[in-house]
Amino acid sequence: MPPQIAVLRYGHRHVRDYRVTSHCCLVARAFGADKIEIEGEEDKSIPQTLESINERWGRGAEIEFVDSWKKRLEHYSKNGYTSVHLTMYGLPLQNVEKELRKKEKLLVIIGSQKVEREVYEKSEYNVSVTLQPHSEIAALAVFLDRIFEGKELSKKFPKAQIEVEPVNKGKKIRKAK
Amino acid sequence: MPPQIAVLRYGHRHVRDYRVTSHCCLVARAFGADKIEIEGEEDKSIPQTLESINERWGRGAEIEFVDSWKKRLEHYSKNGYTSVHLTMYGLPLQNVEKELRKKEKLLVIIGSQKVEREVYEKSEYNVSVTLQPHSEIAALAVFLDRIFEGKELSKKFPKAQIEVEPVNKGKKIRKAK
Numbered sequence: 001m002p003p004q005i006a007v008l009r010y011g012h013r014h015v016r017d018y019r020v021t022s023h024c025c026l027v028a029r030a031f032g033a034d035k036i037e038i039e040g041e042e043d044k045s046i047p048q049t050l051e052s053i054n055e056r057w058g059r060g061a062e063i064e065f066v067d068s069w070k071k072r073l074e075h076y077s078k079n080g081y082t083s084v085h086l087t088m089y090g091l092p093l094q095n096v097e098k099e100l101r102k103k104e105k106l107l108v109i110i111g112s113q114k115v116e117r118e119v120y121e122k123s124e125y126n127v128s129v130t131l132q133p134h135s136e137i138a139a140l141a142v143f144l145d146r147i148f149e150g151k152e153l154s155k156k157f158p159k160a161q162i163e164v165e166p167v168n169k170g171k172k173i174r175k176a177k
Numbered sequence: 178m179p180p181q182i183a184v185l186r187y188g189h190r191h192v193r194d195y196r197v198t199s200h201c202c203l204v205a206r207a208f209g210a211d212k213i214e215i216e217g218e219e220d221k222s223i224p225q226t227l228e229s230i231n232e233r234w235g236r237g238a239e240i241e242f243v244d245s246w247k248k249r250l251e252h253y254s255k256n257g258y259t260s261v262h263l264t265m266y267g268l269p270l271q272n273v274e275k276e277l278r279k280k281e282k283l284l285v286i287i288g289s290q291k292v293e294r295e296v297y298e299k300s301e302y303n304v305s306v307t308l309q310p311h312s313e314i315a316a317l318a319v320f321l322d323r324i325f326e327g328k329e330l331s332k333k334f335p336k337a338q339i340e341v342e343p344v345n346k347g348k349k350i351r352k353a354k
Contacts, residue, residue, distance in 0.1 A: 169298055
């Protein structure tokens with residue numbers, strides 16, 4: 001069984017981070033996370049967007065704004081989650097992915113531009129995807145793709161109203177089977 | 178030999194798309210693309226950001242703003258590139274990745290929110306990463322990770338001034354070897 005995944009987005013700033021946080025949430029859902037929590041300035045439009053996607057494209061991760069990343073990390077740790085902070089300064093993904101895949105539950109922490117030192121210290125793992133500066137959205141996607149060994153690419157989302165009919169040209173959507 | 182990769186970002190809008198386009202460019206560089214072209218409203222700060230990263234972290238993809246995606250696609254096609262548009266409506270990545278890995282050169286097209294029908298039609302391949310709505314940044318990263326079979330994760334960037342010394346806690350940067 002692959003691990004259960006909760007994603008904690010750290011330090012969301014209203015307006016400024018809207019699109020990047022939205023992309024993080026959509027990626028967490030599409031790549032099979034079970035839960036998304038956002039720490040920072042609350043913006044109801046982000047859960048609304050995700051909810052409307054969950055209604056049309058099938059039930060995936062639910063989203064929630066939370067007050068304190070520290071309390072949430074403690075909560076998850078007590079509940080058997082191994083915490084993994086994605087950062088360009090951490091251990092290379094390819095060196096730890098096998099080990100992480102065996103865990104029962106993972107809490108994946110992704111930061112915005114500035115991350116407090118405490119996040120590095122309190123996370124059990126700090127993991128890097130390439131050791132180069134890039135994007136927390138990309139890091140999350142590649143991390144989940146590796147943890148789920150590609151199986152998430154064909155994940156079925158329950159109670160979908162519509163689904164894509166894959167074609168090499170154009171766009172086809174059908175009623176979900 | 179893995180394919181040479183050029184990335185074409187379609188339909189960039191000034192200010193509004195700044196962060197998302199920047200993430201796309203950083204991902205293209207970090208995951209081993211050779212060239213990035215951006216079609217849309219020019220913003221010099223994006224090439225400047227990438228240039229400063231290329232200076233400090235090592236030479237990777239160079240960036241350029243271009244006038245017409247159509248002309249660029251024609252140019253690349255004439256030069257032996259196979260064009261691949263990443264979209265949630267395309268053929269599942271897992272079904273075509275083997276075939277694409279054998280190509281000598283790939284032009285990877287990533288759109289912003291609205292993509293003209295012609296992009297779908299003129300691209301040789303339309304490829305989906307999950308068949309779910311998510312993020313072009315994530316799609317690009319997972320696509321390149323699959324095409325390069327993970328080798329890009331430990332890519333060395335020439336002429337770097339600094340590099341990360343991977344650690345499980347904290348941040349360490351050293352002079353590049």
